[in-house]
Amino acid sequence: MDDHVDVAEPIIGDEERENLRNVLDSGRFLQGEFVEEFEKKWANYVGTKNAVAVTNGTAAIQLSLKALGLEPGDEVIVPSLTFGSTATAVVHQAGVPVFADIDRELYTLDHTDLERCLSDETFAIMPVHLYGHPAEMDEIRAFADEHDLYVIEDAAQAHGASYKNDIVGSIGDVGCFSFYATKNITTGEGGIVTTDNDAVAEQLRMLRSHGMANRDQHVTLGYNYRMSELNGAIGTAQIDRLNRFNERRKEISGRLLDALDDLNWLQPATVRDYVEHAYFWAPFEVQTEKIGMSGKEVWENLREQGVETRHRYNDPLYDQPVFARHRGFNSDFPWSANPNDHDYDLSLPNVEAVVGSMIGLPNHPNLTEEEIQYVIETVREFDTVAQVR
Ligand SMILES: Cc1ncc(COP(=O)(O)O)c(C=O)c1O
Incomplete structure (x- = not known):
């Protein structure tokens, strides 16, 4: 031991290497059989009908919002203590993040603060299972049902965690995971969306591939957010472990x-x-x-x-310049498309106590x-x- 201990380390074994070699030898690097196997195994692990692999966790959140039907200026309630892309993904899709306080003990979204955050523009709530501990999903789901809102789980930090026996990613309308190198399992870079909703899954598949329904037609504004076979080859082996x-x-x-x-x-x-x-x-x-x-x-x-x-x-999200200064698309869009005046001059007590x-x-x-x-x-x-x- 050399008197240095890393906080995280990707663990790559023989199966990952063998799978990668197969992809390299085949010369077929595009989303293919390994990605498909990875998706099937992940859906099965989480317990949802569908899993749709994408390039990273941020893309997973962005595509979920679009697949669920978010319109410019719609609001998404997010916790104020999380990685930036929980909220930047909302802005990428022209939505407006609304920052909620956190539970003082669990550090996850505080459901007792949801009422304050609610408006006519609220579209969804996005709890984050921070550090690997699930958010209080029963209360969040009940509030969402009462107000007809979607629930998007940001499960980027919680692979395999469960809440009252349900694996995270199977509780909300959709679940979003990241397979970045430091996560519980990795694909190098990668992400996935889980959902029981077949129509949403179909949208996600189209959106990740240029919005194309077939070889010729772009039927909606899509992206190139496909996962490559190299990433899928690593991922499918990682799930087993x-x-x-x-x-x-x-x-x-x-x-x-x-x-x-x-x-x-x-x-x-x-x-x-x-x-x-x-x-x-x-x-x-x-x-x-x-x-x-x-x-x-x-x-x-x-x-x-x-x-x-x-x-x-080290900082609450509402203090991050991108949000505090409303720097969206080199202008104050999408905030300007929202009837509510969201200045982020907030000081939420539990966030401030913990940050x-x-x-x-x-x-x-x-x-x-x-x-x-x-x-x-x-x-x-x-x-x-x-x-x-
Ligand atoms: C809570 C949370 N959400 C979203 C993401 C974004 O995932 P990615 O880095 O794969 O884009 C991360 C981090 O990596 C995260 O920790």
Whole structure:
């Protein structure tokens, strides 16, 4: 071990290599048999009738919005603490993101804030299963049904997580996943949409391929968001290993949580007893007033000691310049197409309390026993140094 522990690592085995070699030897790189197999296996894993593979998770969200019928200026309620593309994908499709607060314990969308966010323009709610913990789907679904809204699950961080025995991606009208290199399983770059709705799936298939219904006709404004065979070849092998990866993530995360339980400045995230956490992160909330340091300083210090951690997100989405300054299509479109005046001069209490203080310790399935011990010892040593500062 060289005194450096990575926070994430893609795990590529013999089957992925063999599949890739087959694609390279065949010379057929376009979306084909491996992508089809990947889609069938993922639909089967999640428990939906359809899965439609695309180039990445952001494309999955954008296409879902269009396939469900979002019109320019329609609003989509999103949590304020998530990766930017949960909301930029809405803008790409000419929709307007509306930022909700987060649950103080789970960090996912706060369903008690939905009423405040609702307007005549609301089209959908997009909960994010942040860090691998499912959002409170029963309450979100009930609110959506009451107000006739779609539910789009952003499950980019939660492969294999479940909520009251339902695998995420099968609970909303559609589920969107990313297979970026650091995720629980990867295709290199990649994404997929899951849905029980055959008509939406058909739209998605057309939209990802230039909006063409056949060889000659562009029947709608589509994109080239197809997944290549190279990505599909990796993905189909990865699905077979997801449960084992997740078990190992859970085991390592549990070890870290137990071993660091007594540190008063490092608070483990809450896990509800009716969910299966995907442990994309082993998340801790840094109690900044107890250690006298920001989450970013803790992240920097641990990195200097060779322990790479995740540290996200350092800003609420409503503070990001793209949203705060309404920079959509080099103008203030699509906000200008929306009758509501959305200034994003927000300060949502739970987001503000948490932002910048979340870190995730290394928990990927490839960690060796020595590396796990090194993470624990380094954090404990840092605790001693930090407390006497
Ligand atoms: C919550 C969330 N949504 C969407 C995405 C976008 O996925 P991609 O990077 O594959 O476009 C990511 C990140 O990668 C994410 O973490």
